[in-house]
Structures are given as C-alpha cells and as structure tokens.
Amino acid sequence: MKCKLKPLALACAALVQAGSLHAQDSAADKQADQGTLEAVTITAQRRSEVLSKAPLSVSVVSQKALDAQGITALVDIASSIPNMAVASNGFSMRGIGSNASFGGYSTVAVHVDGIYEPNYQIMSLGQYDVSRIEALRGPQGTVYGRNATVGVVNVITARPSARHELSGDAAYGEHNDVTVRGVLNVPVSDTLQLRAALLRRTSDGDEAGGAVSARYGKINLSSARLAAAWQLTDELKWNVSLSRLEDQGTISAIHSVAYNYYPDANIAAGTLGARVTLPVDRNVGGIGSGGAGTDIRKALTQSGLRSSLVWNLNDDWALTYLAGLTRLVNDGVDFNSGIFSYTNHDNQTRTQSHELNLNYEGDRLKLVGGLYAYRDKQSGLYAVRVGNALPAPLASVLPAGLAYAPGAGNLPSGYGDVDIAVRNNELRNTSKAVFGQATYSLTAAMRMTLGLRSTRDTALTNTDTQACLYGTLLSQANNLPCSVPFGAPVNAYGATSSRNTSYKVTSEFDLGRSSLLYATVATGYRGGGVTPNVASEYLTYKPETLTSFEAGWRGRLLRDTLGVNLTAFSMDYKDLQVSTIGKNLSGNNAAVTGNAATARVRGIETEVDWRITRSDQLQGFFTYLDARFGKVAPGIDNAHAIDSLYNNYAPTPINASPLDNSDRRLPNAPKFSARARYAHTYQLGAGGQLTPSIQSFWQSGSFAVIDNLSDPNPLLGYRKAYSKTDLNLDWQSADKRWTVNAHVYNLEDRQVYATSTQIAALSIATYMPRRTFGLRAGYSFY
Numbered sequence: 001m002k003c004k005l006k007p008l009a010l011a012c013a014a015l016v017q018a019g020s021l022h023a024q025d026s027a028a029d030k031q032a033d034q035g036t037l038e039a040v041t042i043t044a045q046r047r048s049e050v051l052s053k054a055p056l057s058v059s060v061v062s063q064k065a066l067d068a069q070g071i072t073a074l075v076d077i078a079s080s081i082p083n084m085a086v087a088s089n090g091f092s093m094r095g096i097g098s099n100a101s102f103g104g105y106s107t108v109a110v111h112v113d114g115i116y117e118p119n120y121q122i123m124s125l126g127q128y129d130v131s132r133i134e135a136l137r138g139p140q141g142t143v144y145g146r147n148a149t150v151g152v153v154n155v156i157t158a159r160p161s162a163r164h165e166l167s168g169d170a171a172y173g174e175h176n177d178v179t180v181r182g183v184l185n186v187p188v189s190d191t192l193q194l195r196a197a198l199l200r201r202t203s204d205g206d207e208a209g210g211a212v213s214a215r216y217g218k219i220n221l222s223s224a225r226l227a228a229a230w231q232l233t234d235e236l237k238w239n240v241s242l243s244r245l246e247d248q249g250t251i252s253a254i255h256s257v258a259y260n261y262y263p264d265a266n267i268a269a270g271t272l273g274a275r276v277t278l279p280v281d282r283n284v285g286g287i288g289s290g291g292a293g294t295d296i297r298k299a300l301t302q303s304g305l306r307s308s309l310v311w312n313l314n315d316d317w318a319l320t321y322l323a324g325l326t327r328l329v330n331d332g333v334d335f336n337s338g339i340f341s342y343t344n345h346d347n348q349t350r351t352q353s354h355e356l357n358l359n360y361e362g363d364r365l366k367l368v369g370g371l372y373a374y375r376d377k378q379s380g381l382y383a384v385r386v387g388n389a390l391p392a393p394l395a396s397v398l399p400a401g402l403a404y405a406p407g408a409g410n411l412p413s414g415y416g417d418v419d420i421a422v423r424n425n426e427l428r429n430t431s432k433a434v435f436g437q438a439t440y441s442l443t444a445a446m447r448m449t450l451g452l453r454s455t456r457d458t459a460l461t462n463t464d465t466q467a468c469l470y471g472t473l474l475s476q477a478n479n480l481p482c483s484v485p486f487g488a489p490v491n492a493y494g495a496t497s498s499r500n501t502s503y504k505v506t507s508e509f510d511l512g513r514s515s516l517l518y519a520t521v522a523t524g525y526r527g528g529g530v531t532p533n534v535a536s537e538y539l540t541y542k543p544e545t546l547t548s549f550e551a552g553w554r555g556r557l558l559r560d561t562l563g564v565n566l567t568a569f570s571m572d573y574k575d576l577q578v579s580t581i582g583k584n585l586s587g588n589n590a591a592v593t594g595n596a597a598t599a600r601v602r603g604i605e606t607e608v609d610w611r612i613t614r615s616d617q618l619q620g621f622f623t624y625l626d627a628r629f630g631k632v633a634p635g636i637d638n639a640h641a642i643d644s645l646y647n648n649y650a651p652t653p654i655n656a657s658p659l660d661n662s663d664r665r666l667p668n669a670p671k672f673s674a675r676a677r678y679a680h681t682y683q684l685g686a687g688g689q690l691t692p693s694i695q696s697f698w699q700s701g702s703f704a705v706i707d708n709l710s711d712p713n714p715l716l717g718y719r720k721a722y723s724k725t726d727l728n729l730d731w732q733s734a735d736k737r738w739t740v741n742a743h744v745y746n747l748e749d750r751q752v753y754a755t756s757t758q759i760a761a762l763s764i765a766t767y768m769p770r771r772t773f774g775l776r777a778g779y780s781f782y
Contacts, residue, residue, distance in 0.1 A: 236311050249297075268651055629664055
C-alpha cells in the first residue's frame with residue numbers, strides 16, 4: 001500500500017478505519033513475542049476489567065505512547081483520542097466542552113489517581129511516570145459525578161513496586177529545548193515501597209517577544225512526585241503521593257490574522273455598512289505592542305496530596321477511602337495580546353475531595369456504591385487591562401492621544417479603555433453525592449448494568465471590583481490600588497444551587513470468546529454556577545443536562561492480532577452551558593457563561609489496533625461527528641460589536657445586531673478526524689532493535705470560535721482542514737538498558753489556529769506548535 005505523506009492521516013486511516021488504542025507497557029514484551037495483542041487492564045468503571053471487554057467508549061494512552069509524541073503536558077494528548085480537543089477551560093469531547101468561558105468548569109472531568117482536578121491550568125503542567133491515561137467518552141456521572149457530562153480523563157500514575165528501579169533520560173530539541181527525567185523505585189521492606197519521579201524541561205521559546213519582556217512560548221516546567229505503597233496488614237493497603245508541579249514559562253504569542261474596515265460607515269447616523277476584511281502579515285491595531293503591559297510570564301504552582309486506603313474485607317468485599325487536597329497558586333499572566341491583558345496576584349484555588357466506596361465482586365453480581373463530598377475555594381487578586389481596537393473610520397471620534405496605536409489609512413487603531421482590579425473575597429463551589437452501580441450476569445453471555453447518582457451542588461461568588469483609568473493600575477495589593485480610580489469599588493455577590501439524579505442502563509452480550517456487543521442509555525449533568533465580575537443579569541447560569549444513547553461492538557479478530565472498536569452515539573442537551581458575550585461591571589463586552597436552549601450531537605467512532613506481524617503494528621482511529629446547536633437565545637454579536645467607549649464619544653451610538661447560532665455547528669467540532677500510526681521493528685541481534693514509526697493526525701475544517709459559525713473564511717476564525725505528522729526512530733540495546741530516540745514532530749509545519757478571537761476591528765489567533773526536531777537518550781541502571 002502506498003500513501004502520500006501529505007494526506008497520510010486521511011488516506012491510511014480511511015483505508016483501515018484505524019483507532020488510537022495504545023498498549024500499556026506492562027507485559028508488552030511477552031505479548032509481542034507471541035505476535036498477539038496485549039490484554040490491557042483498566043479501572044474506568046471503578047473496578048478492574050479487560051479493556052477489550054469493557055462496555056463503554058474508552059481509549060488508553062501509555063507512557064510509551066506519550067514519549068512517541070514528545071508529550072510532557074496533559075494538554076497535548078488531545079489528538080491521540082477520538083473526538084477530543086482542547087478548550088479554553090479544559091478538554092472537549094464530541095464537540096462539547098469547548099463552549100464555556102472561564103466562568104464554567106469543563107464538561108470533561110480530569111481525575112488524577114482517582115481525585116477530581118477542577119483547574120484547567122493543570123493541563124499545561126508537567127506529566128511523567130504515568131502508568132496509563134484512560135479517556136472515557138460519553139456521560140460518566142454515576143461513578144465519577146462532578147462535571148463528567150461528556151467524558152472523563154483518568155491519569156493513573158505509576159505505583160511503587162516490589163523491585164528496585166533507577167532510570168532516566170535526557171532530550172534536546174530546537175529552541176534549546178532540554179528535558180531531563182528520572183525515576184527511582186525502592187522496596188524498603190516486604191510491606192513498604194517508595195517511588196520518586198522527576199521532570200525538568202526548559203526552552204528559549206519559539207518566537208521573539210518584540211515589545212514585551214521575554215520570548216513567547218518559553219518552556220520552564222518542573223514536576224516532582226513522591227509516592228508510597230504500604231501494606232499495613234494483609235487486608236489493608238495504603239497508597240499515598242505528594243506532588244509539586246510548576247510552570248514558569250511564558251504565554252503563546254497572539255497574532256493579527258486580518259483586519260476589518262467599513263468604507264460605508266456613517267458616524268452621524270450610527271450605521272456601519274458593509275464590512276471589508278483583509279489579511280495582514282504583521283501585527284496591527286495594537287496587537288503585540290505592549291500597550292497592555294509587557295509582562296507575559298506564567299507563574300503556576302500546584303501542590304497535591306492524594307490518598308487511597310483499601311480494606312479488603314474478604315474475597316468479595318472491599319472498602320476504599322479516596323481523599324485529595326490540592327492548592328493551585330497563579331501569580332502570573334494568563335493572557336496578553338498587547339491591547340488586553342489578564343494578570344494574577346496570589347490567586348489561589350484550594351480543593352478537598354473525599355469519597356468512600358464499597359465494592360463487591362461476586363460470580364454473577366458486581367457492585368460499587370458510596371458517598372462523595374467536594375469543595376473548592378478561590379481567593380486572591382487579578383487585574384484586567386481592557387483595551388480594544390476600532391476599525392477605520394470610527395477611530396476619528398476618539399479624543400486626540402487616546403489611541404496609543406493609531407492606524408494609518410484603513411488600518412485599525414488600538415486604544416486603552418479601562419483598568420480593572422478584582423479581589424476575590426470568596427469564590428466557593430461544593431458538591432455532595434450518593435451513588436451506586438450494579439452489574440448482574442443474567443446468563444453466562446449477557447449482563448445488565450444499572451447506575452444511579454444523586455447530587456447537590458452549590459456555587460457562590462463575592463468580589464470587589466475597582467475600575468481605573470487605563471494604564472494607572474499599580475502593583476496589586478490588598479486594596480486594589482490605582483492612581484486614577486473611577487469611583488469606589490463595586491461588590492458583586494451571587495449564589496446558586498442545583499440538584500440532579502443521573503442514571504445509566506447498559507445491556508451487554510458476549511458474541512463469542514473475544515467479542516462484545518453493548519448498548520447504553522445514560523443521563524448527564526453539570527451544575528449551575530456563577531461568573532464573577534459581570535453585570536447582574538449575566539451573573540448566574542443554570543445546570544445543563546443531557547440524555548445519551550450509545551451502542552458499540554468490541555472484538556478481537558485474526559487469532560487475537562486485530563482489535564476493533566465500533567461506537568455509534570447520539571446525545572441531546574438541554575440548557576447547554578456556552579460562552580457568549582455579555583457585559584462586565586464597567587459596561588464593556590465580556591465573555592460570560594450562559595445557557596443555550598438545546599444542542600444535539602451524533603457520531604461514529606472506529607478504533608483499530610492491528611499487530612500485522614511480530615514486527616509490524618498499525619493503530620489509529622476514524623471519526624464522524626455532527627454536533628449542532630438547537631434553539632439558542634440570541635446574544636451580543638461580538639464580531640460586529642462596537643464597545644461602550646466609542647459610543648460615549650460618537651454623536652450616535654452603534655448597536656450591534658443580536659447573534660443567533662440556532663442550528664449551526666458547534667465550534668471545535670470537525671465533521672471528520674483520523675489518526676494512523678505504523679511501526680516496524682528490526683531485530684539486530686546483539687545490536688538490539690531498531691523501530692522506525694510514522695504517525696499522522698488529520699481533521700476536516702471546523703469553526704475555531706463561537707463568534708463565527710456561519711462563514712467558512714479562514715480570516716474570520718475558520719480552521720481549515722490540516723494534518724500533523726510525526727516521525728520517530730527508536731533504538732533499544734539488547735539488554736534493554738539503553739534507549740535512543742530521534743524525532744521530527746509536525747512535519748507539515750503549517751500554521752494552524754489553536755485559538756481564535758473575532759472583534760469588530762480584528763481577527764486574532766494563537767497557533768499550534770510548528771515543526772521541531774530532537775534527540776532523546778535514556779539508561780536504566782536496574
């Protein structure tokens with residue numbers, strides 16, 4: 001079979017309908033010697049089961065698979081999972097989750113060693129020494145609860161073991177990208193084992209800073225974890241870990257993609273007329289100018305304690321207590337476009353999570369049930385420097401000197417509007433739940449599962465906001481200081497609570513020893529909440545709910561060398577939480593979280609793992625997705641909205657028309673996507689083994705921003721179809737102590753939107769990483 005490199009991801013994946021089922025490292029060598037697929041064990045349903053016989057949509061990524069893609073942060077796994085993408089506040093799956101602003105939690109719940117992690121910032125922090133990452137698609141609320149509306153990402157770190165281990169590696173790539181990693185495992189006694197894992201990664205950044213204080217995209221990650229496994233008695237085992245993760249790098253560069261002007265605008269009459277959009281190859285309108293400050297440093301630190309205490313009451317019953325405490329401190333910059341910036345000062349999020357569950361494993365009946373309690377609390381300060389850009393000819397109404405980046409001719413003008421300092425007096429969320437799930441074997445080949453979860457959530461916000469003259473905000477301290485304040489601080493208080501009972505019903509049937517057919521109907525729920533620092537009418541939003549129907553087939557074919565997973569799903573949403581444009585306390589347009597009336601998602605997912613020979617393996621996936629809004633309440637059309645500062649000076653205000661996204665495709669929901677990976681291993685005898693591999697991801701075009709879901713124009717935030725191909729060459733010594741890897745990531749080296757924002761004057765975007773080269777070498781001492 002011949003495949004051109006450029007369309008490899010589409011052509012190869014379409015021919016084999018391949019999937020992203022990644023094998024775990026454990027027992028892989030023995031399975032490889034036999035030329036068959038490995039039996040992967042997962043705990044996606046709070047009990048151990050073989051992946052090929054699990055009645056749900058789940059993909060598994062091992063540390064080996066992460067290394068093959070150069071992944072050291074959780075955010076980069078998205079292209080390895082069918083129908084998964086990165087959103088502003090976490091992950092999205094099946095087109096859902098990319099539509100909420102910073103005021104809402106992700107609909108894809110991230111769990112680390114069984115503990116819920118609410119902070120989307122953890123996705124950028126270092127990950128290493130992972131046993132596996134399980135990605136569950138579809139509502140998982142009955143056993144995972146909070147915000148698992150559309151899926152769950154389970155990060156299971158490597159546990160301490162009973163053997164001595166000391167290994168490490170070092171890598172070097174473009175932009176002086178240096179990564180050093182190490183693992184030490186020590187069995188202290190027959191009952192106590194310790195494990196330590198370290199990661200350090202730095203780079204010079206991928207783009208010059210220009211007017212700002214450093215290079216953009218600079219990497220400065222540190223990760224450390226110490227874990228202990230203690231067999232207290234024959235029946236009682238305690239796993240506990242302490243972790244600390246830091247990100248002291250810099251944010252990605254933000255670029256002008258296009259600018260707009262309105263040649264027929266009538267300032268006196270308050271009308272815009274037709275819009276003209278032109279591309280630019282440089283920053284205009286104040287983007288990248290440093291007008292909103294020159295600081296682009298990130299300063300994130302997370303400390304965590306996670307504990308799992310298991311009491312095996314007898315051969316059938318086990319009681320587990322899961323507990324977690326985390327603290328995230330954000331003291332850096334989240335965003336700085338040159339005209340708009342968002343900076344934190346000692347902004348802390350503290351979480352605590354507790355779960356007590358009881359498991360029963362009988363011959364015909366399997367049960368899990370328990371109690372759950374969660375709370376998080378945020379405190380600290382943040383500053384928003386609110387600037388904007390006016391399209392020509394509207395800037396002519398501004399007072400002289402107000403535009404610090406005046407545009408010549410038809411170019412837009414960047415100007416400062418207001419500085420805003422916000423003190424979080426109290427931001428608090430709580431969740432309490434009782435849950436249970438039972439699986440009963442009706443016959444030797446047929447099983448039924450019923451799950452229920454009852455949840456009560458609360459959310460509260462209490463903030464003080466001080467508006468100031470643009471550019472007058474001083475260093476942040478307790479009293480929200482600025483040299484030119486606009487009146488006294490304004491307090492915003494809001495609270496909401498919600499209740500829900502979710503259910504899951506699954507029927508599964510063994511078609512033979514190695515194939516499974518299943519069907520599931522399940523409901524999902526994400527609690528309502530509050531968006532801080534916005535006008536009262538936008539302060540709270542309602543819970544969202546969904547009903548999901550899913551049918552699937554899992555099979556092992558060709559004498560256990562070919563694994564195939566087929567899934568079809570249909571999800572109907574009510575009160576879907578989406579990002580929309582409202583007003584902040586200063587009367588300016590701001591991103592808020594609101595509710596769309598309905599949305600529907602239909603799709604098909606196919607995954608394949610084929611061990612063609614003992615030396616050849618092909619893996620991948622192919623997906624089809626139709627994700628659309630139903631009826632949506634019209635909001636402010638941010639792409640055509642002129643902000644309040646212009647209207648304060650203009651003889652006649654210009655009011656934007658409402659934006660109605662009813663029946664339009666959801667953003668970041670490509671109709672088709674595919675991934676393929678092929679590897680061949682050459683046995684070199686005493687010289688070890690050499691494995692070249694190629695992997696490629698492709699997706700069809702999609703809208704990258706909710707402000708434009710109707711015009712497939714790349715200048716207006718439409719992300720064209722693209723592919724990303726990685727090449728790896730791996731060598732392992734005969735004694736398996738030495739490993740060497742040479743790689744090229746993103747061979748196509750195209751500019752692809754990571755994020756896009758549309759305003760009346762500009763289209764701006766950040767881009768995914770470009771092509772990089774690198775080497776990695778490692779050694780296992782024992």
